[in-house]
Structure formats: structure tokens, C-alpha cells
Amino acid sequence: MRALSLTLFGITLASADPLTFNTTPLGQKDRPIILRTYVPDPGLDPAVLSNHGEASKSPKYSPNSGRDVGGEYRMMKVIPAAIAVNHGPALSYVWDTTECRLLYSWQGGFLDLYPYWGEENRGGRRSFDYSARLVGNLFYMAQPIKREKPAFIGYDLSDQGVPTFHYKLGDTKYAETILPNDRQYSFVINQDSKKSTIKGKLISKHQGFDRNLKIKSATAKAGQQVFGAYGCVACHSADGSKGHGPSLKNLAGSTRPIEGNDPVLADAAYLTESIKNPNAKTAQGYPPGYMPPYQLKDKEIESLVLYIQSLAK
Amino acid sequence: MKHALLLILLSTPLLTASYKVEDIKFPPGVPPEVGGIDFAPDGTLFAVLRRGDVMRARPATDPTNWKWELFATGFHNGCGIDAVSHDKVRVTQMADFTEATDTNNDGIADQYRIFAAGWGLSGNYHETNAIAEDGKGGYYIAIGTASHNGPTAEHTLGEYSKFGRRGRNFASVKWRGCTLYCDPNGKLSPFCFGFRMHNGIHQDSAGNLWCGDNQGDWRATTPLYHLEKGNFYGHPSALVWDERWPEDKDPLHTYREDLEAYNKHRTWPSVQIPHREMNRSAGEPFEIPKNFPHFPGQMLLPDNNSKRITRIMLEKVNGKFQGACTHFLDGGGLRSGNHRIRFSSDQQKLYVGQTVRGWGKEAEGLQRITPNGKEPFDITAFNITPRGFKITFNRELERDLAEKDLKFKSFTYQSKWTYGSPQENTTNNKVQSVKHLSAKTVEVKLDRFKPGRVYQLDLKELKSKDGDEIQNRLFYYTANQLP
Numbered sequence: 030m031r032a033l034s035l036t037l038f039g040i041t042l043a044s045a046d047p048l049t050f051n052t053t054p055l056g057q058k059d060r061p062i063i064l065r066t067y068v069p070d071p072g073l074d075p076a077v078l079s080n081h082g083e084a085s086k087s088p089k090y091s092p093n094s095g096r097d098v099g100g101e102y103r104m105m106k107v108i109p110a111a112i113a114v115n116h117g118p119a120l121s122y123v124w125d126t127t128e129c130r131l132l133y134s135w136q137g138g139f140l141d142l143y144p145y146w147g148e149e150n151r152g153g154r155r156s157f158d159y160s161a162r163l164v165g166n167l168f169y170m171a172q173p174i175k176r177e178k179p180a181f182i183g184y185d186l187s188d189q190g191v192p193t194f195h196y197k198l199g200d201t202k203y204a205e206t207i208l209p210n211d212r213q214y215s216f217v218i219n220q221d222s223k224k225s226t227i228k229g230k231l232i233s234k235h236q237g238f239d240r241n242l243k244i245k246s247a248t249a250k251a252g253q254q255v256f257g258a259y260g261c262v263a264c265h266s267a268d269g270s271k272g273h274g275p276s277l278k279n280l281a282g283s284t285r286p287i288e289g290n291d292p293v294l295a296d297a298a299y300l301t302e303s304i305k306n307p308n309a310k311t312a313q314g315y316p317p318g319y320m321p322p323y324q325l326k327d328k329e330i331e332s333l334v335l336y337i338q339s340l341a342k
Numbered sequence: 343m344k345h346a347l348l349l350i351l352l353s354t355p356l357l358t359a360s361y362k363v364e365d366i367k368f369p370p371g372v373p374p375e376v377g378g379i380d381f382a383p384d385g386t387l388f389a390v391l392r393r394g395d396v397m398r399a400r401p402a403t404d405p406t407n408w409k410w411e412l413f414a415t416g417f418h419n420g421c422g423i424d425a426v427s428h429d430k431v432r433v434t435q436m437a438d439f440t441e442a443t444d445t446n447n448d449g450i451a452d453q454y455r456i457f458a459a460g461w462g463l464s465g466n467y468h469e470t471n472a473i474a475e476d477g478k479g480g481y482y483i484a485i486g487t488a489s490h491n492g493p494t495a496e497h498t499l500g501e502y503s504k505f506g507r508r509g510r511n512f513a514s515v516k517w518r519g520c521t522l523y524c525d526p527n528g529k530l531s532p533f534c535f536g537f538r539m540h541n542g543i544h545q546d547s548a549g550n551l552w553c554g555d556n557q558g559d560w561r562a563t564t565p566l567y568h569l570e571k572g573n574f575y576g577h578p579s580a581l582v583w584d585e586r587w588p589e590d591k592d593p594l595h596t597y598r599e600d601l602e603a604y605n606k607h608r609t610w611p612s613v614q615i616p617h618r619e620m621n622r623s624a625g626e627p628f629e630i631p632k633n634f635p636h637f638p639g640q641m642l643l644p645d646n647n648s649k650r651i652t653r654i655m656l657e658k659v660n661g662k663f664q665g666a667c668t669h670f671l672d673g674g675g676l677r678s679g680n681h682r683i684r685f686s687s688d689q690q691k692l693y694v695g696q697t698v699r700g701w702g703k704e705a706e707g708l709q710r711i712t713p714n715g716k717e718p719f720d721i722t723a724f725n726i727t728p729r730g731f732k733i734t735f736n737r738e739l740e741r742d743l744a745e746k747d748l749k750f751k752s753f754t755y756q757s758k759w760t761y762g763s764p765q766e767n768t769t770n771n772k773v774q775s776v777k778h779l780s781a782k783t784v785e786v787k788l789d790r791f792k793p794g795r796v797y798q799l800d801l802k803e804l805k806s807k808d809g810d811e812i813q814n815r816l817f818y819y820t821a822n823q824l825p
Contacts, residue, residue, distance in 0.1 A: 046412065047397065047415070048393045049373070065417055067465060067467075082499070083496075083498070084502050087514075095758075095759030095760070107495045109463040147699070149373075157492060183441075183455035186452040186454075187452075188448075
């Protein structure tokens with residue numbers, strides 16, 4: 030949780046907050062966070078990555094014998110040198126320093142770094158599967174363009190931490206800023222002060238890395254595990270504090286004002302619906318389309334509901 | 343085994359009493375995975391953490407009360423940092439060497455510029471990079487290899503080589519497994535070749551360049567290398583990025599089949615450091631500055647995989663460096679994960695940056711080591727002679743040494759494709775004579791004394807004239823050459 034106030038713990042931080050052990054960090058709409066990591070290639074046209082090297086499968090090798098042992102190492106679908114930016118649920122995007130352009134964007138979450146960063150006390154990386162996972166709804170992917178090989182210069186951050194990327198094509202310098210707007214599957218791109226609005230459409234839904242929690246029977250305690258494992262706390266606090274989404278404290282059993290509709294009772298049915306199909310009803314005061322639908326197992330959802338109910342006692 | 347255990351029991355409390363080891367706390371909740379540390383000229387300590395943040399603080403006496411500020415963010419596994427000033431850092435992250443500057447003095451970097459780029463990144467998790475300043479505005483950059491415990495991406499940063507991809511640790515993209523020179527304008531050129539994972543690189547006060555490496559494939563044991571332009575340091579994969587190597591030749595296969603040619607081509611380590619006994623995984627070598635109260639001018643080599651730091655005594659023989667190693671610190675509150683070293687500006691304190699995240703058991707953080715009082719009683723110089731060694735203690739001995747007080751044996755190592763290599767051709771080297779040159783210095787003549795071997799010294803219990811037990815009783819000297 031990026032907005033975690035670390036001053037509470039007695040050690041003073043004079044400036045913005047650093048990353049924590051949370052593997053699903055989230056920025057804010059007007060104050061993004063920037064991560065350099067191995068981001069997934071969600072199925073880009075290979076021609077979009079034309080300035081990259083092309084790897085190939087390689088024979089499996091035994092360090093003991095110094096010989097090949099049959100079979101091949103497979104490759105991973107990641108972009109090696111890209112920059113990932115997140116404006117909270119409003120917009121995430123990947124801008125690549127090799128192709129010097131926006132590669133793709135999504136809404137509803139950011140990245141799940143669990144396969145790469147691992148857990149706080151173990152730090153285990155998933156050996157051939159450590160690509161960060163997308164969280165949210167992918168709605169835009171770059172198409173191939175014909176242009177000379179670009180050269181990345183760097184980026185500047187505004188006072189709010191919004192990056193403007195700089196690159197060169199030949200001797201000509203370019204600057205590019207990407208911003209969220211208030212619409213679903215849409216964002217604004219400023220290229221050398223020329224502003225355009227890009228509208229995409231839903232391509233695919235992502236909910237981070239499957240934690241494969243083995244829950245035998247639904248309990249509130251298991252629900253707390255699910256809550257931690259999927260990084261729900263990035264948007265929903267358990268203690269009443271404000272976030273991107275409503276706090277879970279005293280939520281169960283309360284009457285919820287709904288955007289453009291009658292209030293509803295937050296019973297088990299409502300809580301279940303809000304996890305499985307979060308955009309069916311939008312809680313008042315929160316933007317629509319922010320929360321990605323989570324395809325959790327029944328026992329996980331039942332446990333989450335019990336956990337949320339336990340926070341209302 | 344019993345003997346080894348006894349040695350540890352006897353020596354550990356002595357080693358540790360000489361130093362105070364303190365844990366420098368980062369703010370709670372901040373993963374203290376220290377990729378690199380450096381002091382700015384104004385004394386501010388900068389630490390780049392591996393998830394991406396650069397933190398800075400003025401060192402405080404109380405290790406739990408440092409006023410950390412977040413200075414910059416968004417680096418991918420930064421493992422080399424130069425704190426250029428209070429407002430500017432340069433960081434080697436996985437893909438490039440980026441400069442981050444606070445241009446408007448609000449405490450947060452707002453301008454990120456590529457300082458140097460051009461090495462490749464395959465998408466493998468293992469490809470971290472470290473730097474050494476050359477003192478003239480330029481750098482040497484250690485470009486780490488990939489591991490076969492992880493894949494490459496389909497689309498790589500930079501040119502891909504299928505021969506470079508071969509093997510356990512591999513160099514499938516440009517300049518992996520090489521050391522680069524980076525001029526003050528950020529222009530890169532290959533400097534030397536053939537590293538497995540030189541996690542740390544250092545230029546000493548005389549301008550010599552040093553790195554360690556990690557025991558493993560083509561690394562019989564933990565080495566300390568003296569780096570010179572154009573040389574090949576023994577890990578074959580990186581040869582695909584050496585223009586002199588034929589394009590159609592698989593270096594791994596070539597040297598797998600011809601160790602004799604391999605041994606001729608490679609530059610041997612200046613010091614071979616027994617892996618289990620001394621140092622399992624070398625971090626950044628670092629010369630002890632002249633005003634540090636203990637062992638000034640000697641070299642430290644942190645162990646990334648044990649709670650210890652190795653002390654190295656170097657000398658030049660026939661124009662080439664070689665020397666001896668023992669423990670500087672073994673336990674005493676030191677964490678594992680040791681890989682970066684900086685001394686405070688007054689040279690009285692030593693800071694050690696630690697991380698292993700994603701490799702072994704978690705060992706993350708920053709520690710400060712302060713000497714307690716005078717230099718512990720120990721061997722302070724270990725020099726080779728045509729017939730054996732001249733050994734100098736830092737204090738007068740309680741009694742004259744006899745032949746039976748010093749036990750020598752020697753062995754060889756052959757680096758090859760296997761993950762580490764055993765000690766081979768072990769010979770006991772009987773002590774023929776011990777001659778006292780002074781109250782602190784003895785000359786030892788050995789039976790069957792030959793070059794090309796690592797000599798192990800086991801010392802009997804020994805006291806100084808002023809009553810202190812000797813700190814270390816196990817030493818290894820790498821005799822590449824005889825004078």
C-alpha cells in the first residue's frame with residue numbers, strides 16, 4: 030500500500046512513501062507510481078517489438094555433466110526494459126524504453142509482483158514464471174508502426190510525479206505524457222503538446238497471480254488470508270480508513286448508498302456480488318469500473334464474506 | 343571435522359569481540375534489500391533498494407533513529423550506485439545506467455536521464471550490474487550473467503547470441519559476463535571478459551581494479567581477480583562478446599572439451615578463497631582505508647552467503663598480485679547477505695549492505711561495524727619466499743615458534759563446467775625450519791614447495807607477549823608464482 034503512512038511507526042520519513050512488502054502497490058489518480066520490472070507481454074504483435082533482439086529456444090543443459098540432456102528451455106513473455114506507471118484504478122500503462130512508445134494500458138489495478146518479489150519472509154521467486162501479473166482490464170495494445178530506431182533519453186516527473194518521457198528519432202527529440210481521464214477504457218496522451226484522447230475496448234481481464242490457497246472450509250480467518258494474498262488492502266482498508274474503494278470495516282449489515290440506484294443492504298448476497306461482479310452496483314462516491322472482477326474459488330469468496338462480516342462486529 | 347569445529351569454537355568469540363556490529367534500521371515496512379550503498383561528498387548515505395527506491399539519510403549515532411528520506415523511485419533491481427551529490431545519484435539497474443537528479447530542490451528526484459546504455463537484458467532475473475568509480479569521472483561496470491534457473495524473454499533488450507545462451511550461467515545478450523569501461527560522458531566499451539557473477543567491483547587507492555566472483559560453473563572456488571584490459575577471466579559464455587573470439591565457435595563446448603587450452607587462455611585468480619572455509623560467495627572487494635584502525639591497506643571481501651567478511655593480504659610477485667586470506671569477521675552479530683562495503687568519511691566505521699532476496703534464506707539490511715580498541719592480535723603480512731613464507735604478526739609473540747606450531751598443506755583447483763571443483767592433489771608440506779627474523783616475524787621453509795598451489799596454514803594456539811590469543815588460526819595463500 031503506497032499511501033501507508035510510515036510516520037506512525039516512530040521513524041520519520043520526510044518525503045513521499047517508499048515501496049513496502051506489499052506485492053500489489055497502487056498509485057493514486059493524481060499521483061502515480063513508477064515501477065521498472067519485468068512486465069508481461071500480454072500478446073503484443075511481435076512487430077511492435079521490432080527493435081528488440083529475438084531469443085530462441087535453447088537445449089536443456091546439465092551443469093553436472095556439462096552436456097545437453099534433451100528438451101529445450103522455453104522463453105517467457107516479458108518486456109525486459111519497460112516502465113510501468115499506475116494512477117490507481119484509473120489507469121495503468123507500460124511505456125517501453127526500447128521501442129520508445131506506449132505498449133499497452135489497463136484499468137482497475139496495477140501489477141501483482143508476487144511471482145517476482147515473493148513473500149516478506151521468504152522472498153521466493155517463481156523460477157520460470159516470475160513475470161509480474163496484470164491486475165485489471167486490459168483495453169489498449171500498440172499496433173506496429175514504421176519508423177527509424179528510437180533512442181530513449183529519460184523522463185521528467187511533474188510536482189505530482191507524472192512522467193513525461195523523452196526520446197529521439199534521428200536528431201529530432203520527442204516528449205510524451207500519458208494521463209488518465211474519467212472514462213472507462215480511455216486515456217489522454219500528450220505528444221509534444223498535441224493532446225489526443227485514446228479510446229480502447231476490453232481485450233482481457235486479469236486478477237494478478239493465482240495464489241492457489243488451499244482452503245478446506247470457509248472461515249473468516251481464511252478470508253483474511255485471501256484478503257492479504259490478492260492485495261485487496263491496496264483499495265479496501267480493514268480499519269475504516271479511506272482508500273480507492275470503500276473500507277470493509279462495519280460494511281457488512283449496513284445500508285449502502287448506490288450510484289444512480291436505491292440503497293441496498295450489505296448482506297452476504299450483496300458482498301458476494303460485489304466480489305464476483307463489482308460493477309453491477311457502484312458504491313456512492315466511487316468511480317465506476319475501478320474494481321476488476323475477481324474469479325475466485327467459491328470457498329475463497331465465502332471466506333472473504335465471513336471475513337468482511339467479522340469486521341462489522 | 344572435530345578439529346574444524348574446535349577451531350570455530352575457539353576463534354569466533356575472539357573475532358567478534360574486536361568489533362561492534364549494529365543494525366541500521368530502515369523505516370518499518372520498507373524491504374531493506376540493499377542493492378548498493380554510497381556516500382555523497384556531503385556525508386549523506388544513499389542506499390538503492392532492489393524493488394526500486396533510493397533512500398538517503400545523514401548517518402546518526404543511534405542505529406535505530408536514522409531520518410530516512412525517499413529520494414528516487416522506479417529502478418529495476420539497482421545494484422550499483424554512485425552518490426554524485428546530495429541531489430544526484432547514478433544507478434546501474436538491470437537495463438541501463440540512469441542518473442536521477444532533484445532539479446528543484448524539493449528533496450525528490452524529478453529528472454531521470456540515461457547516463458549510459460548499451461548492454462543487453464535477456465529477461466532473466468539474475469542479470470544485475472555493479473559499478474566502481476575510476477576517480478576521473480568514469481566507471482567500470484560489472485555486467486552479471488543470467489542463470490539457468492530462469493528463462494530469457496522472447497524479445498530481448500539488445501542482440502541475442504545462441505552460443506552465449508549455452509550453459510549454467512549464460513551470456514545470451516550483449517556484454518553479459520563482461521566488465522565495461524564507461525567514460526565520463528557515458529560511452530561504453532568492453533574492458534575484460536569471462537565473469538560468472540562479479541557482484542561488486544572496486545578500484546583501490548593505487549588504481550588497481552578488483553572483483554570477486556561466485557563459486558560455481560567455471561569457478562572452482564571463490565576467486566579474487568585483478569582486472570586488466572583485454573583479459574579473459576575464465577567463464578566461457580561471455581567470450582561470444584569478445585571480438586577476438588570466432589563467431590561460429592561455441593565457447594562452452596570448446597573449453598568443455600579442452601581444459602588445457604582453457605587454462606592457457608584464462609587469467610587465474612590472484613587469490614583463490616576456499617569456498618566452505620572462508621567465503622561462499624564474494625561481494626564487492628574493498629580496500630581498508632589508511633585511517634581505519636585495523637589492517638589498513640588490506641582488502642575486505644564480504645561473503646554474500648555466510649555471516650562473515652574475508653580479509654586479504656596481497657603482494658606483488660614477479661609483477662603479478664597474489665596473496666593470503668583469512669577472516670576479518672566471522673559472526674559476532676553480522677548478518678549473511680554481505681555484498682557492498684563503504685567506509686564513513688572519517689574512515690572509522692564500516693558499512694555493509696546486505697541482500698540475497700530470491701536466492702537463499704532472507705538476509706537483508708544494512709549494518710555498521712566499529713572496531714573496539716586496538717587491532718586484534720593476528721597475522722598482518724603473509725609473504726612468499728623461494729622456499730616458503732615470511733609471516734609477520736602485528737604484535738610480539740609470547741614465545742618462539744617451533745616447527746610443530748605451524749602445519750602446512752597445499753592443493754590445486756581446476757575450474758571447469760561443474761558447479762565448483764574440489765581441492766585436488768593435496769600434499770602435506772612439512773615445515774623444514776622456522777627462523778625468527780624479529781619478535782614479530784618468522785620465516786618458514788617448507789618441503790616440496792612449488793608454485794601453482796594454494797597453501798593452507800593451520801596455526802597452533804598462540805599468544806602475544808601482552809597476553810592476547812591470536813584471532814585467526816586458519817590462512818590460505820595462493821602461490822601462483824614463486825619469487
